[in-house]
Amino acid sequence: MKMTRIFAAAIAALGFAGTAVAVEGDQHAPHQHHWHHDGPFGTYDTSAVQRGYQIYQEVCASCHSMDLMRFRNLAQQGGPFASDMYPNPNDNPIVMQIAASYTRVWNQDEVNDDGDPVERAGLPSDAFPAPFANQQMARASNGGAYPPDLSLIVKARTGGENYLYSLLTGYEDAPEDSHLAAGQYYNPYFAGGAIAMAPPLAEGIIEYADGTEATVEQMAEDVTTFLSWAGDPHMETRKQMGAMVLIFLLIFAILVYLAYRQVWANVKH
Ligand code: HEC
Structure with a gap:
């Protein structure tokens, strides 16, 4: 999976993809x-x-x-x-x-x-x-x-x-x-x-x-x-992928935080 695809999926998951944009120029x-x-x-x-x-x-x-x-x-x-x-x-x-x-x-x-x-x-x-x-x-x-x-x-x-x-x-x-x-x-x-x-x-x-x-x-x-x-036609799969990416990032962030605490636990400030 290319990084750009993952990125696109994450952005899609945030709901930006396909959002209607205001029309200019038309009366309505x-x-x-x-x-x-x-x-x-x-x-x-x-x-x-x-x-x-x-x-x-x-x-x-x-x-x-x-x-x-x-x-x-x-x-x-x-x-x-x-x-x-x-x-x-x-x-x-x-x-x-x-x-x-x-x-x-x-x-x-x-x-x-x-x-x-x-x-x-x-x-x-x-x-x-x-x-x-x-x-x-x-x-x-x-x-x-x-x-x-x-x-x-x-x-x-x-x-x-x-x-x-x-x-x-x-x-x-x-x-x-x-x-x-x-x-x-x-x-x-x-x-x-x-x-x-x-x-x-x-x-x-x-x-x-x-x-x-x-x-x-x-x-x-x-x-x-x-x-x-x-x-x-692949919107649903893409959104699912986006959600998975976000969940993964969340878990990863927690792990990084815990690792950080662990590494610095015994260091006197
Ligand atoms: C009898 C022929 C005919 C039928 C049936 C027809 N259209 Fe069209 N449609 C046209 C023509 C001709 C144009 C181009 C209009 C123009 O350029 O002024 C067009 C243009 C459009 C456009 C483009 C509008 C734009 O922003 O450029 C859309 C979308 C569209 N039709 C959707 C539909 C849908 C959905 C249906 C079925 C529910 C449908 N049409 C049935 C003849 C038809």
Whole structure:
């Protein structure tokens, strides 16, 4: 373990990592939401991550890619569908089923005898399928705007989770003096206020697999939790490591102190 890693872990344990920073320039500071995974001992709310994946899959994935994710990641240790029964995520039946629900050409190098790329059902080792073949097609379908890849979006935006939650719940009627182009919507949390993404969430647009009521706030919280997890899947391990480091340092400090007393015990001052 490198010293810098230990240091990072210790700092993370103190709760500095991932703390929301105030947004400058925007009209509104994001809501300060309480997240289950906040703080030095916070862990991801697994049900929220599961529901959030459902939102991503059923709502956001039609426009936003998550290039860094593979289906198997969903069943890795700490992931939403992790199970002790399937230590190898490739064997996890939930993830196999999710992957198999997509049929497409996954890899241009997988060809038939005529040399044409073949379609097949997805496997846990396949990457999340991107909605568009390239950036140009993505822009063409979205009035020229590019829906960014969501793999690291929580880390990529000032305010992190709070920004994302506020963005998703913060659409408003445009004030008189705002100049919205066709295909733009007013959202005070988005820099400049005019965003080319229609409000993606509306009450009841999906039915949660676990029966939770699908309010806009609930969906925003869940999808944000999922995206936080996706961008930082090892957070829990890191926090645990941080706590261990602190405990170790504490014990070490006590030992050093006792040794110091011992060494100087018989020395006359
Ligand atoms: C119909 C297509 C579409 C859907 C569905 C969609 N988005 Fe977007 N999204 C966009 C576009 C286009 C942009 C770029 C907006 C711009 O640059 O003005 C965007 C931008 C974003 C941004 C970046 C904002 C920023 O600060 O730059 C985030 C975050 C985001 N979307 C999250 C989501 C989430 C989460 C969902 C699902 C709940 C979702 N989107 C669903 C089209 C979509």
